[in-house]
Amino acid sequence: xxxxxxxxxxxxxxxxxxxxxxxxxxxxxxxxxxxxxxxxxxxxxxxxxxxxxxxxxxxxxxxxxxxxxxxxxxxxxxxxxxxxxxxxxxxxxxxxxxxxxxxxxxxxxxxxxxxxxxxxxxxxxxxxxxxxxxxxxxxxxxxxxxxxxxxxxxxxxxxxxxxxxxxxxxxxxxxxxxxxxxxxxxxxxxxxxxxxxxxxxxxxxxxxxxxxxxxxxxxxxxxxxxxxxxxxxxxxxxxxxxxxxxxxxxxxxxxxxxxxxxxxxxxxxxxxxxxxxxxxxxxxxxxxxxxxxxxxxxxxxxxxxxxxxxxxxxxxxxxxxxxxxxxxxxxxxxxxxxxxxxxxxxxxxx
Ligand code: KG4
Ligand code: ZN
Numbered sequence: 001x002x003x004x005x006x007x008x009x010x011x012x013x014x015x016x017x018x019x020x021x022x023x024x025x026x027x028x029x030x031x032x033x034x035x036x037x038x039x040x041x042x043x044x045x046x047x048x049x050x051x052x053x054x055x056x057x058x059x060x061x062x063x064x065x066x067x068x069x070x071x072x073x074x075x076x077x078x079x080x081x082x083x084x085x086x087x088x089x090x091x092x093x094x095x096x097x098x099x100x101x102x103x104x105x106x107x108x109x110x111x112x113x114x115x116x117x118x119x120x121x122x123x124x125x126x127x128x129x130x131x132x133x134x135x136x137x138x139x140x141x142x143x144x145x146x147x148x149x150x151x152x153x154x155x156x157x158x159x160x161x162x163x164x165x166x167x168x169x170x171x172x173x174x175x176x177x178x179x180x181x182x183x184x185x186x187x188x189x190x191x192x193x194x195x196x197x198x199x200x201x202x203x204x205x206x207x208x209x210x211x212x213x214x215x216x217x218x219x220x221x222x223x224x225x226x227x228x229x230x231x232x233x234x235x236x237x238x239x240x241x242x243x244x245x246x247x248x249x250x251x252x253x254x255x256x257x258x259x260x261x262x263x264x265x266x267x268x269x270x271x272x273x274x275x276x277x278x279x280x281x282x283x284x285x286x287x288x289x290x291x292x293x294x295x296x297x298x299x300x301x302x303x304x305x306x307x308x309x310x311x312x313x314x315x316x317x318x319x320x321x322x323x324x325x326x327x328x329x330x331x332x333x334x335x336x337x338x339x340x341x342x343x344x345x346x347x348x349x350x
Contacts, residue, residue, distance in 0.1 A: 009075055010082045010334075011105070012327025013066075015098030016090025016118045017153055018042075018049045020061035023323030024073035024080075028331035029132050032073035034317060034324040037061040040193055047186035047194075048179065049152065055093030062101050069323065080111055082339070084323075084330025087115035088347035090153070095346035103342050112339035114330040117350065118321075119154060120164055122287030123147045124332065125325035126312035127163060138163065138332065142282040142310055146275045150268065150296075151288030151321075152178035152193070157222045157271055159279050163332060169279075170222025170271060177264055178290045180226035184233045184260050189247025198257045199293055205254030207262035210236060214267045222271050226264065233260050265296050273303060283310035291319040 007026050014021035023034040039057045043049050070077060085102035086095065099115075106113035127141045147158035147166060155172040175183070178195055185194025190201060212232050215225040233256060237243045240252075248256065272284060284304060290296065291313055304311040318325055 008081050008331070009079050010084055010327040010331045011069070011080045012084040012116075012323035012325070012330060013062075013098045013102050014086045014118075014121075014321050014323045014326045015058045015062065015094050015101075016086045017094060017321055018054045018057070019321040020058050020065050021321055021323035021326070022062075022065045022069035023327050024069055024075050025324060025327035025331060028328060031132055031324045032075065033069045034322055035065050035069045035072065036320070036322050037065050044192040047192055048182055049091070051091045051093055054091060055097060058094055058097035062097055066101070077105065077109055080105075080109060082330055082334055083111055083113045084116050084326045085113060086118045086121065086326050087340075087344060088117055089350045090118055090346075090348060092346060092348040095348065099344070099346040103344075107342060112334070113342075113344070114333055114337070115340045115344050116326045116329045116333070119149055119156065119350070120166070121325040121329045122149045122151070123158065123160065123166060123285055124163055124329040125287050125314045125318045126285035128325060128328035129314035129318050130312055132328075141312070144279055144281050145283045145285050146272060146279060146281045147285045147287070148268065148272055148291075149288045150177050150286070150290035152176060152182060154288060155224050155226070155268075157275055159275070159281075160285065169275060170224065172224040172226060173216075174225050174227035175230060177224065177226055177268065178288070180230045180264060181261075181290065183230050184257075187234050187237055187243060187247070188253050188256060190253070190257070193289070195290055195293060198261055199295070201254050201257035202261045202295070203254075205256070205258030207258040209255035210259035212236075212259050212263040214263050214270065217267055217270045222275055224267060224271065229260070229263055229267075261293070261295055265293070265299055268296065269299050269303060272300070276303075276307065276309065281309065283312060285312040287314065287319060287325075289320040292316040
């Protein structure tokens with residue numbers, strides 16, 4: 001199957017961290033392909049992303065992932081009408097691989113290129129997912145909203161008054177929440193990335209077994225802190241076992257995982273709840289890899305039910321880093337903005 005000539009095809013490219021993602025989106029709403037090459041195995045032995053390793057892996061993955069995305073979509077590069085590319089924030093070496101690929105495609109195909117903000121794309125993916133699934137159109141999404149972006153690199157709370165109109169009202173003062181899941185998983189001898197393995201282990205554990213701290217719950221602002229919680233888990237283990245040598249015994253892991261997960265999520269929920277109240281929000285949007293967590297989803301669902309709000313969380317494939325959210329956001333931006341020029345920079349911090 002090939003695209004009809006009047007279909008608008010957006011190619012979305014994402015390389016800001018350790019996932020090489022390319023997606024083909026038709027008319028801004030139908031995801032024809034969404035291919036992600038994860039580097040998780042490469043970074044596993046380090047318990048976190050190594051920037052230089054990530055950058056080299058993107059170089060190797062970008063062309064095969066691009067070819068696969070076109071093949072699965074039944075699209076040739078000549079059919080592409082717009083190239084969306086993550087330009088900020090992220091690891092500079094990783095961002096540059098995607099940005100250079102997008103520039104090369106734009107120049108050689110003579111097609112426009114739109115730089116996309118990765119955080120905005122995570123927030124936009126909530127509206128995009130509702131739109132692609134037919135739940136509501138992008139124009140029907142209610143505002144103001146509170147946006148929560150929770151990933152391996154970011155933990156931020158945003159007041160959103162429209163798509164792309166957002167103000168950061170809080171963020172982590174140290175580790176990102178996903179990073180805390182990854183580091184605690186390493187302490188517990190669980191595999192990387194830590195989020196899914198902690199969640200799996202926590203299923204057999206008691207979330208009230210250990211009273212880990214809920215960091216900054218009463219700080220009076222919207223900031224988060226995860227470094228102290230991570231250290232509390234380490235000290236809990238160190239006091240009982242020689243964790244420098246071996247991970248804690250298998251039968252102790254579920255309670256620690258469940259108690260850590262509960263503390264990490266409680267501090268997210270506490271801030272979201274206050275923000276919703278103080279900003280008269282009508283909805284909550286959540287993006288980033290940690291949004292895949294079922295315990296977080298359950299607690300958010302309870303919160304919106306109690307307060308009669310809408311909740312927008314994308315399916316897991318659109319929560320973690322992917323090219324579809326970049327294509328969707330680029331298409332939306334292109335309705336009102338000129339494309340970027342070839343001298344566009346990759347910018348590591350916003
Ligand atoms: O958004 P993402 O794919 O990449 C970044 O921009 O960082 O998020 C990856 C992060 C990792 O830290 C991973 O451990 C976490 O999201 N994560 C989870 C879950 N799935 C992924 N954290 C908690 N529970 C999960 N189920
Ligand atoms: Zn991300």
